[in-house]
Amino acid sequence: MPTNTRVIFKSHPEGMPVRENFEIEQIQTPPLEAGQFLLENQYLSLDPYMRMLMGGGWTYSGPGMTPGQLMVGRIIGKVIETRNADYAIGDHVVGRLGWQSHAISDGGDLDFKIEPKEGVPLSAYLGACGSTAVTGWVGVRIVGKPAQGETVLVSAAAGSVGSAAGQVAKAMGCRAVGIAGGAEKCRLVTEVFEFDACCDYKADDLAGQISQACPGGVDVYFDNVGGPVLDAALVNLNKYARVPVCGVLSAYNDRAEHYGVKNLHLVFDKTLCIQGFLLSDHTDKWAEARAELEGLVASGEMKYRETVAEGIENAPDAFIGMLNGANSGKQLVKLT
Numbered sequence: 001m002p003t004n005t006r007v008i009f010k011s012h013p014e015g016m017p018v019r020e021n022f023e024i025e026q027i028q029t030p031p032l033e034a035g036q037f038l039l040e041n042q043y044l045s046l047d048p049y050m051r052m053l054m055g056g057g058w059t060y061s062g063p064g065m066t067p068g069q070l071m072v073g074r075i076i077g078k079v080i081e082t083r084n085a086d087y088a089i090g091d092h093v094v095g096r097l098g099w100q101s102h103a104i105s106d107g108g109d110l111d112f113k114i115e116p117k118e119g120v121p122l123s124a125y126l127g128a129c130g131s132t133a134v135t136g137w138v139g140v141r142i143v144g145k146p147a148q149g150e151t152v153l154v155s156a157a158a159g160s161v162g163s164a165a166g167q168v169a170k171a172m173g174c175r176a177v178g179i180a181g182g183a184e185k186c187r188l189v190t191e192v193f194e195f196d197a198c199c200d201y202k203a204d205d206l207a208g209q210i211s212q213a214c215p216g217g218v219d220v221y222f223d224n225v226g227g228p229v230l231d232a233a234l235v236n237l238n239k240y241a242r243v244p245v246c247g248v249l250s251a252y253n254d255r256a257e258h259y260g261v262k263n264l265h266l267v268f269d270k271t272l273c274i275q276g277f278l279l280s281d282h283t284d285k286w287a288e289a290r291a292e293l294e295g296l297v298a299s300g301e302m303k304y305r306e307t308v309a310e311g312i313e314n315a316p317d318a319f320i321g322m323l324n325g326a327n328s329g330k331q332l333v334k335l336t
């Protein structure tokens with residue numbers, strides 16, 4: 001059986017995680033029991049929720065981690081040995097099996113088995129056809145529900161969830177306007193993801209930028225970040241606007257110092273609907289969403305970017321980089 005290289009959660013970070021919060025270890029993979037199969041992991045997905053898990057307390061993504069535990073994360077694995085008739089050698093699966101080069105599964109802990117589709121690369125099942133894009137799909141289609149011709153504003157628009165959310169809105173006949181950090185990311189949002197405009201939250205006067213980019217106001221604000229960006233969005237919302245709250249990226253590193261949103265009175269003034277949502281509450285929609293996203297990716301209508309680090313040993317640095325905005329689109333680690 002092969003040696004498994006894995007990343008262990010070593011200690012709780014103070015603010016931004018550092019390399020010392022992680023430890024790399026190698027263990028021998030045990031022999032398979034009846035019903036099990038062995039995966040050689042191909043890709044690991046790195047996501048902001050992992051920072052919340054490193055805090056140790058409650059998170060939207062399950063209980064916080066304790067030191068000594070395998071880092072939580074979703075992988076694409078290839079079956080290389082099997083004692084389970086439903087999983088043949090060469091099958092690819094997606095599941096939350098952790099930051100490791102190999103994993104043993106009995107199928108019960110997986111999200112789904114990949115049915116290969118022409119025009120959809122394997123890695124897309126962690127991004128453009130994976131849980132992040134499905135999150136964007138749910139937030140727009142099920143929660144925000146924009147009508148054709150409405151304006152949808154999306155924060156963290158250069159990232160995996162945000163880029164998908166804007167493109168799903170475009171596919172519904174809406175105008176999509178992004179918010180991202182810096183001129184280069186804004187260019188990515190308009191030129192590659194084909195949003196109609198993008199505002200730079202690191203430049204001055206975000207509220208004024210949004211007002212210029214959305215002359216008819218904003219009907220749906222897809223919020224990935226909270227904080228001052230939410231304040232700037234609130235002043236630009238139209239009456240009866242909807243705000244699907246997907247995440248609070250601005251607060252994951254320092255939850256003790258929560259920013260107090262100043263413009264909450266506008267929820268009443270403008271009769272707004274602000275609604276948090278979790279992907280895990282919409283499992284009944286995953287297959288439908290994935291099928292639509294596969295179609296959009298295969299036809300080339302859905303554009304996506306992947307930032308890919310190489311090797312499980314480099315996962316901690318790639319994760320810290322993602323939290324600092326070094327990624328464009330989906331942050332992955334290629335494991336083989």
Ligand SMILES: NC(=O)c1ccc[n+]([C@@H]2O[C@H](COP(=O)([O-])OP(=O)(O)OC[C@H]3O[C@@H](n4cnc5c(N)ncnc54)[C@H](OP(=O)(O)O)[C@@H]3O)[C@@H](O)[C@H]2O)c1
Binds near residue numbers: 251278325326330331
């Ligand atoms: N509700 C659910 O079930 C669910 C499921 C999956 C993901 N999510 C949430 O969706 C959001 C996006 O996740 P993702 O995987 O697509 O991550 P991502 O956008 O690919 O990566 C993080 C990006 O966030 C931006 N960012 C970091 N700190 C920020 C800050 N203080 N203010 C504004 N932007 C900041 C950076 O982009 P810039 O360089 O542009 O700043 C960075 O590239 C997160 O809040 C995540 O927790 C929720």
